Amino acid sequence: MAKTSRIPYNIKIQKRLYYSRKLSILTTFSAIIIAFGVAGLFFTIIGLNPLEVYSYIGGVFASPTLLLESFKRAIPIGLAALGLSIAFKMNFWNIGAEGQMYMGMLASTGIVLLHVYYGLIPDYLVLSLMILAAFLTGGLWCCLPAFLKAKMKVNEILTTLMMNYVAMYLVDFLIYGPWRDPKGYGFPLSVPFPEYSKLTVMFGEFAYGGLLLLCLTAVIVFIILRYTKLGFELKIVGENIEIARNAGINLSKVVTVGGFIAGGIAGIGGLTIVSGIIGRLRPRASPGYGYTAIIVVLLSALNPWLIIPVSIFFGGLFVAGDILQATLRIPGAAVEMYQALIFLFIVIGEFMKRYKITITRGVVE
Numbered sequence: 246m247a248k249t250s251r252i253p254y255n256i257k258i259q260k261r262l263y264y265s266r267k268l269s270i271l272t273t274f275s276a277i278i279i280a281f282g283v284a285g286l287f288f289t290i291i292g293l294n295p296l297e298v299y300s301y302i303g304g305v306f307a308s309p310t311l312l313l314e315s316f317k318r319a320i321p322i323g324l325a326a327l328g329l330s331i332a333f334k335m336n337f338w339n340i341g342a343e344g345q346m347y348m349g350m351l352a353s354t355g356i357v358l359l360h361v362y363y364g365l366i367p368d369y370l371v372l373s374l375m376i377l378a379a380f381l382t383g384g385l386w387c388c389l390p391a392f393l394k395a396k397m398k399v400n401e402i403l404t405t406l407m408m409n410y411v412a413m414y415l416v417d418f419l420i421y422g423p424w425r426d427p428k429g430y431g432f433p434l435s436v437p438f439p440e441y442s443k444l445t446v447m448f449g450e451f452a453y454g455g456l457l458l459l460c461l462t463a464v465i466v467f468i469i470l471r472y473t474k475l476g477f478e479l480k481i482v483g484e485n486i487e488i489a490r491n492a493g494i495n496l497s498k499v500v501t502v503g504g505f506i507a508g509g510i511a512g513i514g515g516l517t518i519v520s521g522i523i524g525r526l527r528p529r530a531s532p533g534y535g536y537t538a539i540i541v542v543l544l545s546a547l548n549p550w551l552i553i554p555v556s557i558f559f560g561g562l563f564v565a566g567d568i569l570q571a572t573l574r575i576p577g578a579a580v581e582m583y584q585a586l587i588f589l590f591i592v593i594g595e596f597m598k599r600y601k602i603t604i605t606r607g608v609v610e
Contacts, residue, residue, distance in 0.1 A: 257604075257605075258602055259602075260600055264598055273544065276591050276593060277591065279590050280590035281299070281587070284586045285298075287583065287586065291579060293573065293575070298573065301568050301569055301572060311568070315557055318559075318561075318564060319557040319559065319560030319561075320451075320455035320458070321514040321518050322537050322556045323541070325345075325346060326542040326556060327462050328383075328514070329542040330470075330542050331479065333483075334547055336486075339504070339508075340536075341405030342511040342535035343413075343531060344386060344410070345383040346534060347530075348382045348385075348386040348515065349382060349511065349515030350531075351382065354424065356378050360439075369441070381509065383511050384504075386408065387504045387505060388505050390405045391501045395496055420433045426525075437524055438524050443520050443521065444521040458517070459556075467549045469506070475503070514535075514538075518530050518531055537588070540559070541555045543595045544591060562584055562587065563584075566580040
């Protein structure tokens with residue numbers, strides 16, 4: 246007679262075939278409320294009043310000056326998220342937006358250096374060439390893992406993630422070495438960008454010009470996904486690759502082109518950091534905007550229009566972190582902890598939205 250061992254529970258995780266908009270909104274808001282509740286407990290443990298902390302965080306969105314700063318932080322996040330929406334639409338899990346942003350910074354800085362040191366580019370062409378170079382470089386950086394997935398079925402999560410570090414250390418090498426400003430007193434900084442190479446030239450304030458760029462990019466992404474042949478093919482490839490293959494879709498072409506556009510938009514996001522926020526290239530110029538963009542695009546359900554307000558919310562969290570350090574003397578690690586808690590619970594909420602967990606009692610023979 247076969248022995249049986251009883252186990253108390255069987256846990257199954259099943260993907261939901263459909264979830265309502267009401268469930269989506271309820272899950273998202275519940276995750277945010279729980280996140281702030283747990284963060285409040287964390288603040289209490291380290292000796293802070295959670296209500297005081299949250300008053301500072303809420304003040305970011307109530308103050309016109311701080312809200313404008315949130316817009317600035319939201320622009321690179323939103324652009325990277327718009328690029329990711331194209332990649333995720335075709336089930337290409339691009340974790341490399343951070344590296345693609347760094348390549349956009351590198352390329353746009355290279356254009357500035359060609360202009361400043363060698364005079365090869367006239368003043369009126371510098372900004373246009375910076376945007377073009379950032380798009381092409383970010384796109385090509387994403388093309389390699391896209392091509393490897395399409396041709397050799399190499400896992401794109403690993404390749405895009407590893408290429409982030411290659412891009413960051415390449416920027417470090419250049420900025421600590423040949424691209425260091427000779428008049429910068431030894432600090433690892435590039436030469437300051439001329440005024441006509443900054444995104445402030447449009448409205449005198451980066452937040453306005455950057456928001457316009459973000460909205461125009463959202464329009465372009467929406468048109469690509471909704472009204473073009475490429476968008477239709479991206480959707481089919483993402484939903485069922487076998488159906489796409491049987492329908493005669495050139496998978497290698499679609500994945501590579503989609504990856505190029507996704508990386509290119511993220512590259513422009515990198516341009517906005519050096520040309521809009523900082524005004525020059527420096528090490529670790531992005532405090533993780535590319536990784537935050539992954540949460541933004543999932544929270545927005547790949548919707549280009551939702552990406553804009555969600556990016557502003559996360560931009561505000563970055564600004565709030567700076568305010569907390571300056572006013573309440575909270576250590577940087579504690580600020581990062583509170584941001585990580587919020588990000589973590591939002592990701593958990595997105596998981597619960599897409600998957601159903603069932604727990605049953607069972608017997609294993």
